[in-house]
Amino acid sequence: MNKILGSPCKVGKIEIKNRTVLEPMGNGLSELDGGVSPEEIAYYVERAKGGVGLVITETASVDSVTGRANPRNLCVDRDELIPGYKKLADAVHEAGSTIFVEIYHPGRQGMSMFNGNRKMFAPSEIECQAVHQPVVAMTIDDIKTLQQKFVEGAVRMQKAGIDGVEVHCAHGYLLNQFLSPYTNKRDDEYGGSPENRARFILDIIKGIREACGPDYPIAVRFSANEYLDYNGLDPKEGITLELSTQYAKMFEAAGADLLDVSAGIYETMNVAWEPTGFEQGWKAELAREIKKVVSVPVICTALIRDPAYAEQLLEAGDCDFVGSARAYLADPAWAAKAIAGEDDEIRQCISCLNCMKGLMATGVVKCAVNPQGCMEVTRSDIKKDGNGRVVAVIGAGPAGLEAAKTLAIRGFAVTLFEKNAEVGGALLQAAKPPHKDKICAYIKYMKGQMDKLGVKVVLNCSPTPDDIAKLDPYAVFVAAGASPVVPRSIPGIMGENIYSVEDVLMEKVDLSGKTVAVIGGGMTGLETAEYLAAHGSTVSIFEMLPEVARGEHFQNIIDIQHRIGMLPQNVNHKLTAIEDGKCFFEKEDGTKVEFACDAVVTSMGMRPNTEFAEQFSSFPNFKVLGTNVQYSSIAPATESGFMAAYELA
Ligand SMILES: Cc1cc2nc3c(=O)[nH]c(=O)nc-3n(C[C@H](O)[C@H](O)[C@H](O)COP(=O)(O)O)c2cc1C
Structure with missing residues (x-):
């Protein structure tokens, strides 16, 4: 039991039931017009049901004409979108959580083609070195107009029953661009000094406070360090922790109720949503230092995965809330399990970034370890109709393990064969290189699930068709992996x-x-x-x-x-x-x-062990699962295992 993690905490006048926060995470689920879709609601409800205290949605643009970063960007710039947000707010409340919407404009990190081929707004005409879009420096009129759009967006969210807004000043988006000396070279009242660079944001906060009243919670997410040195630049050219502590005090003084501490911009993207090379807690010092200079609550995001570590951060007074995005994609019930101290029940994120790869390449987010993630509408209703029918699964790599797990949940009697002395298949090898040990937690979790769900695991055994025939199986799934070319x-x-x-x-x-x-x-x-x-x-x-x-x-x-x-x-x-x-x-x-x-x-390269699998092809409901598992391609394996088990008629 993690007591502090499970305890309530106030943000402004409202109380959040515990210290867990689902951080904003693009899920590719919104409607093309920027509205909230049923899939989006299902995604957030699943996490609310999983016990998270505060849900913060992914980015919602305050201007769908100039401010889209992708075709499925949520938007808050039209009244007709309010009913969708109302449905979202009601559904998340019913599931027991509080919900904020993250309002933003992407600025120079947006995509011109989704904005009528316009040049993207920026404080100064400096192109982003990651997306290379044409940019235009905003005029004072542009700034004032957009400031008003932030305020109007917040008012719409309040009308919809959304509990608060988070003003997104992190990750290199427009408001971050204003804060950073790296991207803001203006010589008017919006540039030149920290006070001037913060002016746009402070006016937005004050404007929202005035329009939404003293009790409406306003959170500010900001990059407390841009870590420009990660990209070989002088860190002092951008936002350093020293500069962001000044900003934090300004945000609080302007009326912010909650500070959500993150890091990085697109040019240093790896410090914002980290690949496997980063370890838990590596940037926790950012929240710790910010917390020292403000009295409003602070959220720490720092690859937080282990409940005990989350509790430790809270106990040390480093932060008031612990935030994560991917922990909840991998396991929607991370919060409830973490609070209860059920560590073995948590399916941990392995930092493979399959989610971000999908979001950027196709707009479809897929989690390597959670095949139901972002598919809550179509994949949540696992039928319990196995009725003890026997299924043999051959091969206990990611595909075989996922199939066995899903079949067992359905009530099939599953025997899982593995030729090696332990389960994991190619994952065992994938976990060996430096920094890849996050995969071990996933293997451990799946092993635990086999025990819990009563899957009969037969190790050191590569069965023959005769062995399998003795089981008289209803279905045979072969996940025999691949061999080196x-x-x-x-x-x-x-x-x-x-x-x-x-x-x-x-x-x-x-x-x-x-x-x-x-x-x-x-x-x-x-x-x-x-x-x-x-x-x-x-x-x-x-x-x-x-x-x-x-x-x-x-x-x-x-x-x-x-x-x-x-x-x-x-x-x-x-x-x-x-x-x-x-x-x-x-x-x-x-x-x-x-x-x-x-x-x-x-x-x-690898070649699937097709010949081995084909020996079993005459069995009823025979299926070959999986692909070769290489770096970051665990996803197709778990997906095939899940789908075969989910769809077995
Ligand atoms: C696929 C993906 C989409 C994200 N989208 C957003 C977003 O819309 N807004 C935001 O503030 N952060 C976004 N983030 C950053 C996360 O909120 C979080 O800060 C980051 O993933 C690091 O925390 P984690 O390791 O616990 O996921 C995104 C991250 C990922 C992986």
């Missing part, structure tokens, strides 16, 4: 001192002190190279494509390159032979390259 046509590839990724990561070989060529610069190759370097090998990476990690979400590439950028990474190098301790490559222009090494590790 070894192109036998390359002379010498079957020789000595040539190893697979599995050999290295599962410690079947020790290459410390050796010079190693890693062949294949996909994310698995890069991670294996990092592992080898961390274990004392001298590593060079060779990739036949013109770039490493092709197809990976850019944040994950930036993350790992921050750590292994110094390792030689030879692109456009096609392996042609391995002989006498040398690798031979051909470059695009036909040039030949030799590389002398003690050992070679191949990471040249």
